[in-house]
Amino acid sequence: MTVSSQQSEVRSLKYIFWRRFKKNRLAVFGGVIVFILFTVAILAPFIAPHGPDVIDVKHVLEPPSLQHPFGTDDLGRDILSRVIYGSRISLAVGFVAVGIATIAGIIFGALSGYYGRWTDTVIMRFVDIMLAIPTFFLILAVIAMLEPGIWNIMIVIGLTSWMGVARLVRAEFLSLKEREFVLAARALGASDFRIIFRHILPNAMSPVLVSAVLGIAGAVLVESALSFLGIGVQPPTASWGNILTIGKDNIEIAWWISVFPGIAIFITVLAYNLLGEGIRDSIDPRLKI
Amino acid sequence: MITYLLKRLLEMIPTLFGITIISFFIIQLAPGKPTDVLADLNPKMTPEARERLTKYYNLDKPIHVQYLMWLKRVAKLDFGDSFSTDRRPVWTKIKERLSITILINSLALVLIFAIAIPIGVSSAVHQYSLYDKITTMLVFIGFAIPTFWLALLLMILFGVNLHWLPVSGLKSLGYENLSIMGKIWDSVSHLILPVTLEAFGGLAGISRYMRSNMLEVIRQDYITTARAKGLSERKVIYKHALRNALLPVITLLGLSIPGLIGGSVIFENIFGIPGMGQLFYQSVMMRDYPVIMGILTIGAILTLLGNMLADIGYALTDPRIRAR
Numbered sequence: 202m203t204v205s206s207q208q209s210e211v212r213s214l215k216y217i218f219w220r221r222f223k224k225n226r227l228a229v230f231g232g233v234i235v236f237i238l239f240t241v242a243i244l245a246p247f248i249a250p251h252g253p254d255v256i257d258v259k260h261v262l263e264p265p266s267l268q269h270p271f272g273t274d275d276l277g278r279d280i281l282s283r284v285i286y287g288s289r290i291s292l293a294v295g296f297v298a299v300g301i302a303t304i305a306g307i308i309f310g311a312l313s314g315y316y317g318r319w320t321d322t323v324i325m326r327f328v329d330i331m332l333a334i335p336t337f338f339l340i341l342a343v344i345a346m347l348e349p350g351i352w353n354i355m356i357v358i359g360l361t362s363w364m365g366v367a368r369l370v371r372a373e374f375l376s377l378k379e380r381e382f383v384l385a386a387r388a389l390g391a392s393d394f395r396i397i398f399r400h401i402l403p404n405a406m407s408p409v410l411v412s413a414v415l416g417i418a419g420a421v422l423v424e425s426a427l428s429f430l431g432i433g434v435q436p437p438t439a440s441w442g443n444i445l446t447i448g449k450d451n452i453e454i455a456w457w458i459s460v461f462p463g464i465a466i467f468i469t470v471l472a473y474n475l476l477g478e479g480i481r482d483s484i485d486p487r488l489k490i
Numbered sequence: 491m492i493t494y495l496l497k498r499l500l501e502m503i504p505t506l507f508g509i510t511i512i513s514f515f516i517i518q519l520a521p522g523k524p525t526d527v528l529a530d531l532n533p534k535m536t537p538e539a540r541e542r543l544t545k546y547y548n549l550d551k552p553i554h555v556q557y558l559m560w561l562k563r564v565a566k567l568d569f570g571d572s573f574s575t576d577r578r579p580v581w582t583k584i585k586e587r588l589s590i591t592i593l594i595n596s597l598a599l600v601l602i603f604a605i606a607i608p609i610g611v612s613s614a615v616h617q618y619s620l621y622d623k624i625t626t627m628l629v630f631i632g633f634a635i636p637t638f639w640l641a642l643l644l645m646i647l648f649g650v651n652l653h654w655l656p657v658s659g660l661k662s663l664g665y666e667n668l669s670i671m672g673k674i675w676d677s678v679s680h681l682i683l684p685v686t687l688e689a690f691g692g693l694a695g696i697s698r699y700m701r702s703n704m705l706e707v708i709r710q711d712y713i714t715t716a717r718a719k720g721l722s723e724r725k726v727i728y729k730h731a732l733r734n735a736l737l738p739v740i741t742l743l744g745l746s747i748p749g750l751i752g753g754s755v756i757f758e759n760i761f762g763i764p765g766m767g768q769l770f771y772q773s774v775m776m777r778d779y780p781v782i783m784g785i786l787t788i789g790a791i792l793t794l795l796g797n798m799l800a801d802i803g804y805a806l807t808d809p810r811i812r813a814r
Contacts, residue, residue, distance in 0.1 A: 477629065
């Protein structure tokens with residue numbers, strides 16, 4: 202009896218979320234775009250009209266045409282196909298980097314908020330220090346010292362962007378650990394590990410989810426900037442940032458190389474931002490992230 | 491007030507230590523040594539010469555010893571000499587590039603606040619109006635546009651197509667022969683695009699933040715009181731609401747400094763401006779440890795000073811903070 206009433210309670214919370222979310226047209230729009238981006242990335246070999254790395258010296262720096270809707274670059278490669286393949290990179294970097302940042306942020310934030318005292322002081326000091334180093338400088342220094350490449354970029358972006366999550370999780374833990382259900386769990390003899398991960402953390406996840414979705418947008422921007430500077434994803438692998446580098450080198454003669462990859466970045470970042478804000482407003486409009 | 495200031499200054503010191511320790515260890519632990527780059531540049535270098543160089547730069551000593559040696563020198567305000575072929579002192583190299591980066595960033599900061607605050611306030615006052623909806627949409631677009639891409643687009647539009655603005659450097663070729671007015675316009679026109687773009691990055695966030703602050707303040711009881719006692723709407727908004735809504739924005743001033751400094755790497759690269767960001771990029775490529783450490787330290791000091799100035803501004807305007 203009690204079990205079934207609990208289940209309907211859970212379902213209704215989800216129901217409220219969906220009802221709010223569906224009403225938010227911009228959020229749904231963001232969600233649809235994210236879905237399309239996924240599809241394009243997965244089906245890239247079937248959608249792309251040309252191979253992304255096929256060099257064609259007869260058709261160098263051609264403006265957009267029916268055969269090459271986005272034009273060609275300085276080696277005659279089809280920009281549309283490169284942009285389509287580039288979506289795989291930004292998708293992968295976005296998810297892995299944010300995954301790393303979220304896990305690190307949850308661990309540091311949970312320890313800090315749950316144990317308090319010196320653990321809290323040490324971790325929060327560390328967070329302050331990390332926040333005071335201009336992040337882009339730090340990323341640049343580390344990436345350039347390692348071999349630039351997609352895995353290193355994911356790790357470095359992840360390890361330099363966990364601080365916000367840590368602060369959010371800490372704040373949630375500070376208020377949640379005083380609640381009765383935590384006391385009850387402790388009275389039943391649950392270990393700290395169990396209380397942190399089974400009892401408190403699930404209740405602290407909604408702001409984390411929202412900041413993760415918004416974080417993907419940030420990671421996509423950082424990756425494209427790094428690739429643009431030539432220390433991100435290395436050519437010939439196509440990424441939106443390194444196509445723009447070629448655009449900059451040919452800026453006076455071939456505007457199309459600079460325009461289309463940027464539109465792709467813009468739409469992706471916009472979609473994740475709309476989706477993230479939509480999820481936040483549907484969970485709790487008063488959440489401050 | 492003075493005790494508050496001193497307390498803040500003292501609090502900065504451990505943070506600064508932490509920053510230098512973390513930066514130093516990250517840089518030294520990463521594979522790829524400065525001698526590798528020097529060897530790449532000079533293929534005739536023998537292993538013995540390489541060894542000598544390693545010894546010369548103390549790269550053979552344990553990391554903590556190297557850090558202490560570095561710290562001892564920095565305490566005397568000496569960041570050491572650059573590893574690059576010119577071997578000049580790091581501080582001289584940074585000093586000649588610091589002012590242009592600070593100039594561009596301060597101009598951008600002024601521009602951000604001059605534009606973002608009125609936008610935030612007016613869209614909060616007219617919440618849900620068409621104006622509010624349009625600015626909210628523009629803010630979303632502003633968040634999503636990669637500024638380096640916008641830089642490329644503006645370069646194509648104003649530089650390549652219209653020929654209105656120069657796209658690179660700080661001075662034109664014939665700068666010396668220009669009249670005084672010509673010189674001023676030449677410098678200004680070189681700065682327009684970089685400053686606008688630096689500012690663009692922070693605009694969306696701060697106007698959004700200003701809007702939500704203002705919305706929160708407008709709902710407070712003292713605003714209702716002000717209205718009830720018959721003050722004009724102008725006075726209610728600009729005297730009673732705005733002042734209170736501005737307070738938290740001061741903190742953002744400090745927080746936006748690391749982002750701005752980080753952004754200068756990209757812009758100085760795109761526009762060919764000889765500033766700190768460009769120097770950092772070049773030094774990273776050359777694994778020029780002393781310069782990298784010097785810039786990271788100075789960047790951190792600027793950030794911490796910015797945070798402190800923001801806190802002081804906050805304390806000056808809100809007596810409750812000082813009391814704590």
